[in-house]
Amino acid sequence: MRYVPLTPDDREAMLRDIGVSSLDDLLTQIPDSLKLKRPLDFPDALSESEVVGMMTSMARKNLNAGDLVSFLGAGCYDHFIPAAIDALASRSEYITAYTPYQPEVSQGTLQVIYEFQSMLCELFGMDAANASVYDGGTALAEAVLLACGNSRKTRVLWPQSVHPHYRKVVQTIAKPSGLQFDFLHMQEGRVVPEKLKAALSVEVAAVVLQYPNFFGVIENIEPLIQIIHEAGALAIVVADPLAMGVLEAPGRFGADIVIGEGQALGNAQSYGGPYLGLFTVKDKLVRRMPGRIVGVTKDVDGRRAYVLTLQTREQHIRRDKATSNICTNEGLCAARATFFMSLIGPKGLRGIGEACMGAAQYMSQRLQKTKGVTLPFSGPYFKELVVSIQGDIPRFLEFMAKRGILAGIPLSRFDLGMDNALLVAVTERRTKAQMDGYVDAVRDFLEGKAK
Amino acid sequence: MTKKISVQALQSETPLVFELSRAGRTGYDLPKYPPELQPTAALGNLARKKAPRLPEMSENQVVRHYTNLSVRNHHIDKDFYPLGSCTMKYNPKVNEQMASLPGFSALHPLQPAVTCQGALEVVYLLSRALAEISGLPAVTLQPCAGAQGELTALLMFRAYHIKHHGKPRRRVIIPDSAHGTNPASIVIAGYEVQELPSGSDGLVDLNALKNVLDDDVAALMITNPNTVGLFESRIAEITKMVHGVGGLVYMDGANLNALLGIARPGDMGFDACHINLHKTFSTPHGGGGPGSGPVAATSALEPFLPTPVVRENDGTYSWDWNRPDSIGHVHAFFGNFAMQVRALTYILSMGRDGLRQTSEAAILNANYLRVKLEGAYEVPYNTPCMHEVVLSGDRQKARGARTADIAKRLLDYGFHPPTVYFPLIVHEALMIEPTESETKETLDEFIDVMLKIDGEITANPQLLHDAPHTTPVRRLDEAAAARSLDIRYFKDR
Numbered sequence: 001m002r003y004v005p006l007t008p009d010d011r012e013a014m015l016r017d018i019g020v021s022s023l024d025d026l027l028t029q030i031p032d033s034l035k036l037k038r039p040l041d042f043p044d045a046l047s048e049s050e051v052v053g054m055m056t057s058m059a060r061k062n063l064n065a066g067d068l069v070s071f072l073g074a075g076c077y078d079h080f081i082p083a084a085i086d087a088l089a090s091r092s093e094y095i096t097a098y099t100p101y102q103p104e105v106s107q108g109t110l111q112v113i114y115e116f117q118s119m120l121c122e123l124f125g126m127d128a129a130n131a132s133v134y135d136g137g138t139a140l141a142e143a144v145l146l147a148c149g150n151s152r153k154t155r156v157l158w159p160q161s162v163h164p165h166y167r168k169v170v171q172t173i174a175k176p177s178g179l180q181f182d183f184l185h186m187q188e189g190r191v192v193p194e195k196l197k198a199a200l201s202v203e204v205a206a207v208v209l210q211y212p213n214f215f216g217v218i219e220n221i222e223p224l225i226q227i228i229h230e231a232g233a234l235a236i237v238v239a240d241p242l243a244m245g246v247l248e249a250p251g252r253f254g255a256d257i258v259i260g261e262g263q264a265l266g267n268a269q270s271y272g273g274p275y276l277g278l279f280t281v282k283d284k285l286v287r288r289m290p291g292r293i294v295g296v297t298k299d300v301d302g303r304r305a306y307v308l309t310l311q312t313r314e315q316h317i318r319r320d321k322a323t324s325n326i327c328t329n330e331g332l333c334a335a336r337a338t339f340f341m342s343l344i345g346p347k348g349l350r351g352i353g354e355a356c357m358g359a360a361q362y363m364s365q366r367l368q369k370t371k372g373v374t375l376p377f378s379g380p381y382f383k384e385l386v387v388s389i390q391g392d393i394p395r396f397l398e399f400m401a402k403r404g405i406l407a408g409i410p411l412s413r414f415d416l417g418m419d420n421a422l423l424v425a426v427t428e429r430r431t432k433a434q435m436d437g438y439v440d441a442v443r444d445f446l447e448g449k450a451k
Numbered sequence: 452m453t454k455k456i457s458v459q460a461l462q463s464e465t466p467l468v469f470e471l472s473r474a475g476r477t478g479y480d481l482p483k484y485p486p487e488l489q490p491t492a493a494l495g496n497l498a499r500k501k502a503p504r505l506p507e508m509s510e511n512q513v514v515r516h517y518t519n520l521s522v523r524n525h526h527i528d529k530d531f532y533p534l535g536s537c538t539m540k541y542n543p544k545v546n547e548q549m550a551s552l553p554g555f556s557a558l559h560p561l562q563p564a565v566t567c568q569g570a571l572e573v574v575y576l577l578s579r580a581l582a583e584i585s586g587l588p589a590v591t592l593q594p595c596a597g598a599q600g601e602l603t604a605l606l607m608f609r610a611y612h613i614k615h616h617g618k619p620r621r622r623v624i625i626p627d628s629a630h631g632t633n634p635a636s637i638v639i640a641g642y643e644v645q646e647l648p649s650g651s652d653g654l655v656d657l658n659a660l661k662n663v664l665d666d667d668v669a670a671l672m673i674t675n676p677n678t679v680g681l682f683e684s685r686i687a688e689i690t691k692m693v694h695g696v697g698g699l700v701y702m703d704g705a706n707l708n709a710l711l712g713i714a715r716p717g718d719m720g721f722d723a724c725h726i727n728l729h730k731t732f733s734t735p736h737g738g739g740g741p742g743s744g745p746v747a748a749t750s751a752l753e754p755f756l757p758t759p760v761v762r763e764n765d766g767t768y769s770w771d772w773n774r775p776d777s778i779g780h781v782h783a784f785f786g787n788f789a790m791q792v793r794a795l796t797y798i799l800s801m802g803r804d805g806l807r808q809t810s811e812a813a814i815l816n817a818n819y820l821r822v823k824l825e826g827a828y829e830v831p832y833n834t835p836c837m838h839e840v841v842l843s844g845d846r847q848k849a850r851g852a853r854t855a856d857i858a859k860r861l862l863d864y865g866f867h868p869p870t871v872y873f874p875l876i877v878h879e880a881l882m883i884e885p886t887e888s889e890t891k892e893t894l895d896e897f898i899d900v901m902l903k904i905d906g907e908i909t910a911n912p913q914l915l916h917d918a919p920h921t922t923p924v925r926r927l928d929e930a931a932a933a934r935s936l937d938i939r940y941f942k943d944r
Binding site for chain 2: 055062
């Protein structure tokens with residue numbers, strides 16, 4: 001076995017030194033009745049070349065973003081990943097290290113996390129970031145638990161324009177806490193300030209908004225946050241980090257907790273994970289924040305150094321009094337995001353944002369002029385838009401796939417009462433030719449042209 | 452900055468990425484977009500007024516900065532990493548290569564099932580393999596880490612009790628040697644924690660357990676082998692006792708690396724366990740994640756698994772989203788899929804015999820360290836152990852060096868220290884898990900160093916108090932970090 005180096009001679013010598021005659025003598029603590037008396041029911045070891053063959057053939061059964069032009073979004077996007085990200089992130093020093101509990105030999109990981117926290121605070125206009133949580137959905141769950149724990153209130157408001165999967169994750173994790181979730185009324189894909197005001201009450205711990213929202217609409221969250229604060233609730237904003245070059249930071253509008261999905265920052269789509277839960281708060285909530293946090297200190301020689309800090313919030317110290325049960329962060333994904341943000345800089349961030357907005361605007365203008373297509377919500381859009389097609393959606397998707405296009409995500413799967421619509425995403429990678437091809441194919445479908 | 456040489460260079464302060472930034476540099480270029488693709492919408496108050504101060508650097512600068520930072524880490528490819536309960540085994544390179552195949556890495560989670568049959572096959576095959584290894588047939592791969600696996604299973608237990616007993620019940624019992632995530636997960640799952648003192652043999656005390664069991668107990672959560680590295684030899688009686696009051700039993704699977712092909716949680720009477728792909732199944736720890744913590748459970752708990760669940764029908768795979776009794780979702784999509792690809796690659800590489808050999812070698816290595824170190828260090832539970840051995844530094848403390856000093860001194864010899872001060876029931880604990888990945892030569896070197904350090908305590912204890920001496924930075928003022936909190940570079944907003 002190529003990963004187990006003990007030789008038969010080693011084994012014999014070690015057993016002798018231990019003072020037993022066989023390995024079974026070391027297993028006497030396991031009652032015989034509990035021992036597995038047969039080999040595990042699967043094939044024996046394969047050579048590396050055989051394994052590569054098997055895995056590659058499974059990979060080939062998938063049509064990926066390189067085979068088809070992807071217009072899929074909803075929390076996972078086809079953004080470009082520069083080669084330097086993979087090169088840096090494939091270094092053993094980052095991949096094969098454990099959590100930096102021994103800071104003297106973990107300064108690489110620790111400094112990367114400190115830089116990551118600093119960059120996130122810049123993007124979102126916030127005071128403090130943790131080292132990440134599992135994904136956007138779990139980040140929202142932690143945010144809601146924090147807000148409710150902090151205020152000892154149990155009601156949370158959110159509109160349908162917060163990612164439906166994130167809402168499900170929150171409801172699953174928060175269920176035993178007995179929280180109550182109510183929908184905020186929306187009009188044309190936006191929260192209406194007057195309706196928000198009417199829905200708020202002293203029992204409301206927090207209101208969740210998404211920015212840009214699940215339907216791609218850039219909502220004016222500034223007056224909404226003001227209304228939320230006037231009612232004594234916390235404002236939680238789910239933000240797209242890649243929109244922060246063009247959109248004002250939610251923190252500057254007064255958001256108390258800003259979370260998000262960091263996949264777009266240099267992480268592969270990978271069929272849903274691993275992703276990167278971004279988590280930031282204002283100063284007043286730092287000591288209730290879940291997850292790992294890196295801070296600056298000095299060593300005995302006075303050198304600047306980094307260390308995990310505020311660990312008394314965490315489960316391995318506080319146990320049942322911890323702010324969260326979270327232990328692992330998404331370290332390597334956070335490192336990738338850090339490399340990515342360092343490469344793109346403020347200019348790249350703005351450029352990517354403008355390219356996304358420009359592409360969404362172009363798609364919306366062309367689709368709007370296409371007979372049989374309607375856009376239920378008005379822009380400005382960031383990188384996604386809802387598109388209604390007069391026709392059978394499954395047949396439409398099949399038709400588009402034959403043209404080499406993953407045309408969008410049917411909203412019927414999200415229980416939003418919008419069954420004839422698709423969520424269509426574009427990124428800085430979508431070219432004019434690809435978008436024109438999309439619109440042409442839509443027209444051909446609606447005009448009943450085969451293939 | 453002046454140039455320094457060799458060791459001094461390693462020990463010189465590293466600049467922060469922000470300090471290397473110069474206005475006007477960039478490491479990234481966008482295509483030139485045609486005029487039709489330029490955005491024209493006015494954003495008004497929503498337009499960004501002050502650009503985020505991300506660093507401005509060329510690509511080569513970025514690569515150099517993060518390459519120089521990386522070498523300040525200890526990592527498993529460099530040397531021995533015997534962190535107890537963390538299973539720092541070798542992470543095969545082929546796993547990384549397979550996870551980055553575009554057929555896996557460039558897949559969108561919501562693309563139609565007909566376009567991602569291979570990905571669903573990975574999920575299916577890994578689920579089946581974990582079911583066979585654990586002896587528990589119902590598997591979800593959705594949880595992203597061990598702690599999330601615990602929470603997922605507790606939520607399933609809660610749903611089970613509500614369905615079958617009309618109420619969730621109130622308490623979950625854990626031994627006092629439990630991992631910190633256990634009590635934290637219990638609280639989030641809405642239960643009260645009841646801690647059980649371990650017996651003098653380091654195992655669950657059956658009488659103590661009997662005294663706390665009643666029909667308000669939702670579950671018992673235990674790690675097996677436990678955190679002192681011992682197999683709970685009365686586990687069949689324990690699970691029976693808990694079942695007797697209608698409770699369920701959860702196995703924290705952090706230590707599964709001791710049991711592959713040897714014994715199965717399902718056969719011991721456990722109702723569910725989580726499995727750390729990043730420990731037992733060789734997916735990398737990544738400096739703190741991403742992990743992956745699938746849960747395996749009995750068929751009675753199957754209806755409560757998170758949604759969706761993978762199905763196979765005549766060689767065609769699909770996701771089943773229609774699950775009325777499911778607890779819901781614990782991740783926006785299907786968990787850390789790229790980790791699942793790595794784990795399946797590993798299981799196929801090892802095969803049935805390779806997995807058993809893995810556990811056997813891990814057990815042999817731990818026992819070898821135990822007998823070689825038992826002369827110099829106290830072994831509080833000195834019987835054959837499983838995959839890890841827990842020492843106490845009590846004798847060394849009496850002679851003037853604490854476990855923390857021993858740990859820091861190990862760094863000078865190039866080894867990562869064991870897990871220290873855990874489990875809480877052992878004074879000055881040093882929890883050593885060598886894994887199957889190490890050669891006898893490495894183990895012998897480690898033993899020599901541990902004995903040498905023990906000698907240094909007598910000869911020159913100051914050497915240990917001041918350790919480490921050769922690392923990129925030396926001992927840190929951790930209290931100062933918490934006192935004057937500095938967790939972001941730009942202090943103004």
